[in-house]
Amino acid sequence: MPTKLASIEEYRKLVDSYDTFLFDCDGVIWLGSELIPGVKEVISFLKSSNKNLLYVTNNSTVSRKDYVKKFEKLGLTVTENEIYGSAYATAIYLQKIVKFKAEKEVFIVGGAGIKKELELVGIKVSDKVIPPMSGTEDIKKILPDSKIGAIVCGLDLNMSYGKMAFAHINLMTNEDCLFIATNDDSSFPVENQIFPGAGSILSVLVTSTKKKPAVIGKPYQTMFDSICASHEIDLRRTLMVGDRLDTDIDFGIAAGIDTLVVYTGVTTEEEACNPKNSQATFSMGSFGELSALID
Numbered sequence: 001m002p003t004k005l006a007s008i009e010e011y012r013k014l015v016d017s018y019d020t021f022l023f024d025c026d027g028v029i030w031l032g033s034e035l036i037p038g039v040k041e042v043i044s045f046l047k048s049s050n051k052n053l054l055y056v057t058n059n060s061t062v063s064r065k066d067y068v069k070k071f072e073k074l075g076l077t078v079t080e081n082e083i084y085g086s087a088y089a090t091a092i093y094l095q096k097i098v099k100f101k102a103e104k105e106v107f108i109v110g111g112a113g114i115k116k117e118l119e120l121v122g123i124k125v126s127d128k129v130i131p132p133m134s135g136t137e138d139i140k141k142i143l144p145d146s147k148i149g150a151i152v153c154g155l156d157l158n159m160s161y162g163k164m165a166f167a168h169i170n171l172m173t174n175e176d177c178l179f180i181a182t183n184d185d186s187s188f189p190v191e192n193q194i195f196p197g198a199g200s201i202l203s204v205l206v207t208s209t210k211k212k213p214a215v216i217g218k219p220y221q222t223m224f225d226s227i228c229a230s231h232e233i234d235l236r237r238t239l240m241v242g243d244r245l246d247t248d249i250d251f252g253i254a255a256g257i258d259t260l261v262v263y264t265g266v267t268t269e270e271e272a273c274n275p276k277n278s279q280a281t282f283s284m285g286s287f288g289e290l291s292a293l294i295d
């Protein structure tokens, strides 16, 4: 059962116990394009207290450069190397781990963030445009392309049958075609509702191909490894703050750091306290509550 933090003394002890805070974004910092109340003030307070703040998001629809602009628009100054998005992590994975062949292309089922991050590391993105389908006459025209070396799947707000069919046929006809998911979150919290997430999009291809993708985002450790490669991380003094048990909290548990679950995103207090689920170290209604510490 996570220790529920509710008093000023408990808030003070939390802040004093950690030097580095890893923040999830959707459901912790913001919902859609709205900051969660109090979070902006708390972030400024932590920065003025010389804390290291890093942002670790599974949302692959936005590149790191565009996340910097999103933070700026919300009145927060964050640099690119403080942001770890699953699109960026996927680009690094293809570049450094897979050593993706220069002559091959990636077909993306997902948002602009993936394309921008892949192109930034010199990986070619397929410009294949799939027209709307109106019947089997259209479907049968979808053929594999030997230039496609990987299918990368993330949250795609413009998902279509044609896109999925092209990704499917390349995965099924070319056993060398890599199948990669930026993340597999089942749902996605925005201002007022929770909608299907990247994992729900991904499930279409997993079902049709019966293949399992390499998943890059939280809870898997690829992003944590790249954080440790570029930042001094003392595991005993690092806290992961998230709204999802099966991504953020599991990510922290796997990394061996303390975790704080907040109820401003997808997880409810009942779910967080259910012993069948992953258990965070601490819980709070909202990270914005720490603004009570600010005079």
Ligand SMILES: O=C(O)[C@H](O)[C@H](O)COP(=O)(O)O
Pocket: 024, 025, 026, 027, 056, 057, 058, 059, 060, 154, 155, 183, 185, 186, 187, 188, 189, 196, 197, 198, 199
């Ligand atoms: O479906 C998704 O891609 C995720 O729900 C969403 O983007 C998660 O982002 P995070 O909470 O890791 O910032």
Ligand SMILES: [Mg+2]
Pocket: 024, 025, 026, 027, 028, 242, 243, 244, 265
């Ligand atoms: Mg989240």
